[in-house]
């Protein structure tokens with residue numbers, strides 16, 4: 687509003703002078719006279735140098751104050767705290783006060799400030815959900831902060847905004863803001879261990895017998911990985927591979943058959959699984975609600 691006020695006054699003065707001159711010094715009839723020719727005026731030169739400098743200086747002070755007030759290093763009162771870790775090429779979301787970890791999709795309650803600790807596990811990434819906040823880099827061995835508040839219910843799309851390798855473009859973010867009660871129900875489910883559902887194709891045994899467990903954790907079943915997304919409640923997510931594909935059994939099979947078919951050069955290797963192994967694994971994965 688201050689900037690608008692300043693430029694408003696300048697606009698009125700300059701445009702007023704222009705319109706006034708047009709009317710006041712209009713040629714009347716056929717009478718054309720040369721106006722007096724003037725060169726240089728120290729007072730005028732001084733005025734239009736000093737006044738803009740003062741204006742810019744005031745705007746600088748005001749803007750700096752706003753930037754510092756937005757750049758919070760400590761969470762605001764009642765904020766939800768989330769540790770965000772950028773990986774090539776997916777996002778890890780840890781809720782330290784609620785004690786669970788998820789990936790790809792960040793659930794938040796509507797109307798509550800969310801304070802993010804931004805880190806990186808490998809190279810520089812940048813967390814950017816344009817409709818909720820500006821972008822902030824995730825830098826290895828450093829912690830940056832960002833906060834936002836979603837005042838409406840909805841799904842807000844974001845994107846890694848710092849080139850981080852081949853799959854930078856498919857390092858997508860979804861922020862899902864929901865009513866407090868819905869958020870709490872989601873949290874309650876995320877905090878549970880993986881549901882133990884019997885699977886006719888011995889999916890769980892298949893999962894435990896393969897290299898999956900070296901990278902992926904499933905709470906209550908196997909906790910020796912952590913390098914790759916936690917799969918405990920995989921089916922509570924709408925997407926897999928950081929938003930690169932919808933989370934459907936068909937896409938999970940496609941992914942297991944060859945992850946590169948969805949995300950070329952992604953960090954999950956093609957495990958050369960047989961169709962029998964894939965069916966059994968997907969049977970297990972789809973129980974992880």
Ligand code: CUA
Nearest residue numbers: 811846850854
């Ligand atoms: Cu991560 Cu670009």
